[in-house]
Amino acid sequence: MTSLLSVTDLSRSPSLEEVSFTVERGEVVCVVGPPGNGGTTLMECLVGAAEPDAGHVEMLGVTVGPGDRRPPGLAAALRGESVPGRMKVGEALRLFSRLYGTRGLPRRMVDLLDLEPLLSRRFARLTDGQRRRAMLGLALVGNPELVLLDDPAAGLREGSRGRIEQAIGELRAGYGGVCVVLSDLAQAERLADRVVLLRAGRVLAEGTPSRLIRLLGSTYVMGVPPHLRVDRLQGVRVLPCGAATYLYGSREALENAIQELSPMSGDRVWSIRPPTLRDAYLTLSAVPEPAALEGVTEPAALEASA
C-alpha cells in the first residue's frame, strides 16, 4: 500500500537532519519534540514554505520539491499561517468550501470546532485559540486525505484542545492520514497511532507510544523537587528537568529512594508511577538539558503529591 506521506532523509541546516518517516491511511502520526527541535521546520519543508537542503518527499503519490504545487488532497495548518485579518471567518470558510466544490458551510466541522460564534468575526479580532480553531477549520474544508498540523492545540484551554483532538480523531476515522507536530508528549500519547521522536532535528526513535514506552523495560518513575540532593541514591537514574527532578529505576530502588529522601522532605508522600511517553523521550534523548526541555508539558501525574 502506498503511504499518504513518505519523507526520506529530509535535511535542512541547521534544524533538520536526515528525517525519515511515513504516514499511512487512517493513521495519526505525531512528530514529537520540544520547541526548537525541528518540528516546525519539518512542516514548513513539507508544505513548501521552506526549502530543504536534501531529501525526498512524496505525498499522495506525488513527489514534491521546493516550489512545486502540493496535491489538492493535502491540507495544512501551520502556526505562522493565517489569512488577511480583514476577512471574516465565515467568508474564508465559504471561499475555500466553494473552491473545493462544496456549497455552503461544512456544518459538521463548524459544530465540531465550535466555529459558529466566530463566523461573523474578522480574523484580526480573534484570540489566538479562536484563530487556530478557525485555521484548522479552513484546513479541513474540502475533506483532505492528508493533513499536516503544527502544534494545533499548544497553549489552548482544555475545551479548545479537546475539540481539536476530536477533529483529528474524526479525520482518522474517515480514513485520512494526519501528521501532527507536537511538543506535548502527553497529548501525543493520547492521539498518536505512531510517534516520531525528534531530538535536535534528528529522529530519536519511531513506533507506537506503547512500544516506545516498553523500551524502558520494567522502569518506574518518580518526580521529586529539584532542590533535593539525589546524587547519592543507589540504583536510580536521575534526570533533572525544569521544575522537577525525575528518578528512574525499579520499584524497589525507588522505594529505597523514598526512604532516603524522607528526612529531607518532611511529611511528603511520593508517588511512583509507570513510565509515560515523556519518560521514554527523556530517557532516549539521554542528555538532560533543562533549557531544551522547557517546552515539554508536564503531565499532571508526574508531580509529586504532598
Added chain:
Amino acid sequence: MTEIALTGRRPGGARGGGTALWTLVRAHLTLSLRTPVVLLAVLALPFAVLLTLLLVVGFRFPTIEFGAMPGVRVIDRLLPEMAGTVTAAAGILVLTLQLSEARATGMLRRLRRSPMRDGSYLAAQAVVAVVLVTASTVLFAAVAFIVYGAPRSWHPLYLAGALLVVAYCSISAGLLLGGMRMPRTGARVAAPLCFAMLFLCSGAGVPREGWEGVAPWLYEITTVNPLAQLNDFVFAASQGRLSDTWPAVAGLLVTAAVANLVTRRVFDWEGTS
C-alpha cells in the same frame, strides 16, 4: 477510497472556470473594500484631488480651452487623467500590496493547495482591479458631468478602450511586483513610491504642462515616464483620436506581455525561505 467525514466534497472541486473565478472575485472585492489603502488609492485620494481641482481650477477657469485643443476645457482633461491615475494605482499599488500581504500571511500557499487554478487567482485580481476602476471612473464622471455638463467632445468607448490598455499594463506591472518575493515592508515602501511617481510625474494626477513653468526639472521627468505616455494616450482617446504616443504605448503593451511571461516564471506562491 476516501470517506467523507467532516465536510462534503465534489470530486475535483472548482478547479477553474467560472465558479472559482467568481468565488475569488467576490472574496477579493469584499476584502479590497475593507482595505484602507485600496479605498485611499482608488477612491479617496484621486477623488479628493479631483474635487480640489474642480473647485479651484474648474470654477476659476471653467471655460478655458486647453492648450492647442480647441473646444477642450481644463475640466475635460481631468476626467481621463483621474481615470488613468486610478487604473494605474489599482494595478501597481493595490495589486502589489494585496499580493505581498496574501503571501506573507500564507493565504497564497493555502489557496494553491486548493483545486483552484493559478490563473483563476490572477484573473480574479485583474477583474477586481477593473471593477474598482470602473466604479471609481463612473463616480468621477457623474460628479464632473453634474457640475459642468458633458464635454463637447466626448468618446466614452474610446476612453474605455484606452483605460483597458492602461489597466492591462499596470496590472501586469502589479502582478510582477507583487509576484516577486518582496517583503511586505518592501512592498509598502515601493508601491506608494510608484504611486507618487505616477501621480506627480506622469501627468495623471497633475497635468504635465502644469510643471513646465513651475518646476522644469519635474517636467523633464514626466517626458520620459512611461506612465505619461499612457496618460496622453488616455486623454487623446477620450477626445476620439489616436495619441502621438501610440508607438510608446505599443512598446508598453509588448513590455507588459513580456512581464506576464516573466511573472509566470517568477511568481512566488509559497513564500519559500
